[in-house]
Amino acid sequence: MFFPQERKRQINLGGSSSNTSLASITDQAKARRTERIQLKRQNDSATQIQAWWRGVAAMRATRVQMRQVFEQDVAGLTGLRCLVLMGRDEEVLAKWSETMVERGESSLYAAASQPSWLVLVRQACFLLLRSVAASPQSSNVVAHLQVINMLVSPDVASRHLGTKGREAAGNILLYLLRRGFYTSLAEAIRSTPIADAKTSKSLPLLIPLTTVAFSVYPATSQEYADSFAALISSILTIPLLPNRLPLQSLTHMSSRLPFAALTSLPPLPEITIIDRLHLLANLATFIPPRYAALPAPALTAYVKLITSIFNTLPPNALEGAPAASTPQSRSYDSDSEDESRPTVSVVSTFSATPPPPLPVLDARTQKRLQTLISPSHLNTLLSITQKQSDASRRALFDLILALEGSWPSKRSEILGAIVVGGAGTSVIKELWRGSVRRANASSILQEYTRPSTASDASIPALLFLADLYNHALLTMGDDEFFGSSTTSGRNPLSLDELTVFSRLLLDVAFGLYQGPQDTDAMDTSTSTTGTSGPKGVRFTWEEVREKVTKCLVAIHARDSRRPFTPPDHWLVSNQIDIRSFVEAALFEEQQISTGNARAVTTRQIARLAPRLGILHNIPFSIPFSTRVQVFRSFIYSDILARGEDPHGSRLNITVRREHIAQDGFDRLRDADLKGRIGIQFIDQFGEEEAGIDGGGVFKEFFTSLCREVFDTDRGLWLANKKNELYPNPHTYAVEPHNLNWYRFIGRIIGKAMYEGILVDIAFAGFFLAKWLGKQSFLDDLASLDPELYNGLLFLKHYSGNPEDLSLNFTVATDGAFSISYYRPMSLFPVDFGVTKTINLIPNGSNIPVTKENRLQYIYYVSHYRLSRQIKQQSEAFFEGLSEIIDHKWLKMFNQQELQILIGGTDSPVDMDDLQGNTQYGGVFDANHPTIIAFWRVVRSFDQEQRRSLLRFVTSCSRPPLLGFKELIPNFAIRDAGSDELRLPTSSTCVNLLKLPRYSSEKVLRTKLMQAITANAGFDLS
Structure with missing residues (x-):
């Protein structure tokens, strides 16, 4: 070892304490960094504040110096330059404008020869304009406006600048236009209270500025057009503008508005709804x-x-009210009774968005x-x-x-x-002959399927014609429609033209019902372009379809009463496969019936179920026999859905022979009439009649019940001259007990339709229309009250002044509404009872009938007579009917077809069909001599005699809808012995003819004719 052993020095890089955690070290570092950043920010802020303060101080000092310079040369170019540099200094602006006004025009234009004058003066003009907009009530506004008027006036500028004056004024005005000239003027005008308009000193100076551009720029220039557009979007959108202006200013503006230049008006900017x-x-x-x-x-x-x-x-x-299902006021083609119609439960995938608040x-x-x-x-x-x-x-x-x-x-x-x-007649002719006659359904439908293509110009004309002609039909009698009227009112379109027109409407309507269903587009109510509808009109395709359908249905209603179109004119069988159409309709009905509950209107059904939409809205486009099959299929599906066993239990009730109606009412008013019902008659001695109800006894009860409840002597029903029934309008008919009877009778008729039992009852067409939720109009009144109808036609074509007749919007009635023929001064004399005056519209007694409103009067009188008087009775009847028969099913038929559905067809009795569907009993068969003689005799009968035979055997004189194979039970003949002195008898409950075995055809004819014409009694043997 080069170095001696020594203890190594321990260095703690993390701090003085070796026990300090890593997290603590990190937090301390962050805190110190934050402290440094905060300190730097404070230093920077202090530096900025100091710089700002130095700038403010320098600016104030400069403004003081500039203010001093301005004071020394207010009217000069130097003063003007100082004014512009100081900007929105109200004191400076006020002093300058007052000085200019005081010294006059010459002082304002004194420095105009200087190169910078124009640049400076237009900026000064803009400052004055903004000051006026910001404080229009200020005492300085008048002087400001006077200066602005002098600077932008071509006449003033020309007086001082000569030929360059107009150019200078245009330059200044253009500078202002590009900086919101009209917006500023609008702010100033809006800020002036209407109450102060007559005494305002600023308005007489503001209003000339609104039109000055039209004297500065040529009419062909872009500046002229842009100024006009700005005036329209800024000035003419001011609320109550005429009320805000003094009379002199209003006259000035009105005389100088360049409406002749509307042809060159550029697109207006987007503005609010208000x-x-x-x-x-x-x-x-x-x-x-x-x-x-x-x-x-x-x-x-x-x-x-x-x-x-x-x-x-x-x-x-x-x-000023939100769009809602309830109209603001009654429309001619709406019916108040329609509001009570039940809606349909159906699955819906679209959601309604609330409309925006309206001003x-x-x-x-x-x-x-x-x-x-x-x-x-x-x-x-x-x-x-x-x-x-x-x-x-x-x-x-x-x-x-x-x-x-x-x-x-x-x-x-x-x-x-x-x-x-x-003008209606000439406009209808003009629309038809000028545009619609050349229209092509294919091109219209092509616009529907490809809405992005160029719009078909015939669509607006078609819609307007459909609306106008449909409206004209509301007060057009059949004599006018078919051209038999000798009065001045004639049908604008000939029957040949109507044939072509109605086919065009049918093709368009059918195509729209069949076409692709764009839920979002169809649910849009405010869009006017794109996929929501045809270009050029504000209506969605759903609304287009509705307009076309209304007119189409109105024309078809006339054709239903008096046919004028060729055979099969209304059918579209060649455009669809009937079998697949029926299957699809049944599937759609099942889907709707079993869907989750969501209430939708009939219009929306057309969107969700196209085939049902066709059957509900233009049912006449499908053959009647097909619709009857669909109707019976709907009932059969309903029976299956209920799980009914044809041979299962039934509701058994006892009925006294002498009190069939009352006992039926008491026993069945709340019963489930869709189920099977057994009847046990009690005779006059209180004993039960022998026999088992296999269906025939119920029919006997049902036939007798209908005969009683529809007896006009009971007071619930009245008959017109054609012996067609409608609810009695008398006030006693709306008593709660009688309304319950109407409800019960509606259930009875519903049961008849549900079971396929024909009832020999004819209802008035206007009453049947209510079953379908339709309104009745003047043409329906002829069948109810011909005298009133003639009186209203007299009024419609009266060449004098209708006010001379002293009519108002009221009717006088004693409860039965007995009307005499029209006489001047008294259209509604009451023949008996205590009179009661009823307003047709609010305050109607104070509204005279004039030439302008007489068609409204005619409509309201017809509506009262045909609808309002029987509103509660009809609703009660329909309530009972709809408990048995779904309202949607009835929409497949018109009034005439409904009558056929109830009581059979008015077509001739088909003897081959009757003979081929007849059953025999006893010793009889198809080859028996008496049977051969019987058919030979019956075939020699005329149609009236054949109908009498049907009534005698089945209780109904009309053949079944789909032939005698549908008669339940079948028509039957049974031998009644060999006694030739005996007349034939019948058991109508089982459609049975009891025919003795006559030895000769002559005797058979005599006895049979005697029986069917003498109404031989019902035979229980």
């Missing part, structure tokens, strides 16, 4: 008085402008907006554009369509204004 509404209200004040003076292109551009604004408004924005509008703004849909305004536009180009006309039609979409509660008023104003 600003759009105020813009519409202000435009409605300034422009309509100038319609006649506007060039056609400018008027077209204006109409397109407000159309585009309306199309960007959310639904119901103009009403609350001032009453004066609402009043101005309402002028846009007033009859006078719309008819003025119609009159002016009729003399102009096709572009103006198309733009106006687009506007009316936009008004409908953005103001849904006013739809009837908008369309009514056109119809009542006398």
Whole structure:
């Protein structure tokens, strides 16, 4: 070893204590580092504060020096330079502007020859403008505005600068325009209270600035167009602008607004919903008085402008209420009874997002907006554009369509204004012959499947025509529709044109129901472009489909009453495979019936179940026989779903022969009528009648029950001149006990339809319409009250002043509503009882019937007579009916088809079908001489006699819907012995004819005719 042994020195690199942990060492290092960073930050901050303070001190000293220099040369170029460098110094600005005003224009332009003057003065002008916007009530504002007006006025500048004056004024104004000139003016105008408008000193100086650009720049320049766009988006969006201006300023602005330049208006910047509404209200004040003076292109551009604004408004924005299922006011094509219809439980994958809050509008703004849909305004536009180009006309039609979409509660008023104003006929013809007649369903549907392509221009015209013609049909009688009217009111479209038009509507509607279902797009209510709907209109494709469907259904209803279309016109069988269609419809019904509960409307069913959508909305496109099969299949599926055993237990009840209706009501009012029911009759002596109910006894009970409950002598039902039944409108009919009877009768009819039992009862068409949730209109009134119908037609075509007739929006009724024929001064004289005056609309007694509102009056009278009077009775009846028959199933039929479903078809009795489905009993068979003679005799009967035979045997004079194979039990003939003096008898409960064995055909004819015409009694033997 070179070095002696010695103890090695222990060095602790971690600190003085060898027991200190690693974590503690780390924390200490972090703390020291943080302390150093904090110290550095404090030093830096101190340095910055010192630098800032030195700068502030230097700036203050400089400002003091500049202020002194400014004071020495306020009106000179040096003072102007100091003003600009000092910026927003209100004292300096005030002194400069007051000095300039005091010394006059010449002092302001004295240094204009200096190269820097223009640069400095436009900056000074901007400082003045910002001062005005920030403090419009300041005492300095007037002087500021006077200076600004002198600097941007081309006339003032030209007086001092000669030919360069206009250029200088334009340069200064352009500098301001690029820095929010109109925004600043709008801030100042908005800040002036409306109450101070007449005494304001600043407004007379502010308003000329809003239009000065149009005297500075050429009308063809970009600056002119940009200024116009800025004025519209900033100034004309000010709430209640006309109310804010003194009369002189209002006149000045109105006379200088360059609306003739609307054709070159660039796209407006995005503005809020409330600003759009105020813009519409202000435009409605300034422009309509100038319609006649506007060039056609400018008027077209204006109409397109407000159309585009309306199309960007959310639904119901103009009403200041959220979009909801309950309308703000009744629409002509809506029915209050429809609100009580049950919704459908269905699985839904889409969710509704709450609409954005809508602005609350001032009453004066609402009043101005309402002028846009007033009859006078719309008819003025119609009159002016009729003399102009096709572009103006198309733009106006687009506007009316936009008004409908953005103001849904006013739809009837908008369309009514056109119809009542006398222009409706010509507009309908123009739309059809000018655009729609050349429309192609394929191109419209192609737009649906590829919405990104260019829009088909015929879509807006088709929608407007559909809306307008559907509205016209509401108050068009059948005599007018079919061209038999001798009055001035005629159908605008010929029957041949309607045939083509209805087919186009059918193809479009069917394609939209069949097409791809874009849930998100269909659920969008505010979008106006893209996949939500066709370009150029605000409506979604779902709304387009609804408009087309409404008009289509209205035309089909007329054709159903008096056919004018060729055979198979309404069918689309060649476009689909009926068998697969039926299978798909049944599957969709099962999916909906077994889905999780979510209430949706009938409209939404079309989205979730396309085949059911077709069956519910345009059922006539599918053959009636197919729909009947679907209906029976729905019932069969319902029976299976209930797990019913055809031979299982049943509800047995006893019924007294003398009290069938009352006992039926007491026993069955709350019973499950979908199940099997056994009937045990009790005779007049209180004894049970012999026999077992195998189905026939129930039919006998059912037939007798219907005969009693529909007896008009009982007071619940009335019959029109065609012997068609409808609920009695008398006040006693709405008593709770009688409403229970209506509910029970509805259940009975539902049971008949569920079991396939035909009931020899005919219901009035307008009442059947309520089963389907449809409204009835003037054309339905003819079948109920011809005298009232004629009176309303007289009023509709009255050439004099309707106010001379002293009518108002009321009806007088004694509860039975007995109406006499129309006489001047008294449309509703009451024949008997205590009269009661009923308002058709709120405050109706104080609203006279005029030329403008008479169609509304006609609608409300018809609605009262056909709907309001029987509202509670109909709802009670429908409530009972819907307990047995799903409302969706009924939507597959119209009124006439529903009647067939209830009571059988009015078609001729097919003898081959009847004979081929007849069963024989006793000694009879198909080859028995009496049977051969029987069929020979029956085949010689006319149709009325054959119907009498059916009524005699089955209790119903009409054949079954799908032929006699569907008659349960089958038509049967059994021998009744050899006594030829005996008449044939029947057991209607089992559809059995008991026929004696007559020796000759002559005797058989005589006896059979005697029996079926004399209504021989029911035979229990």
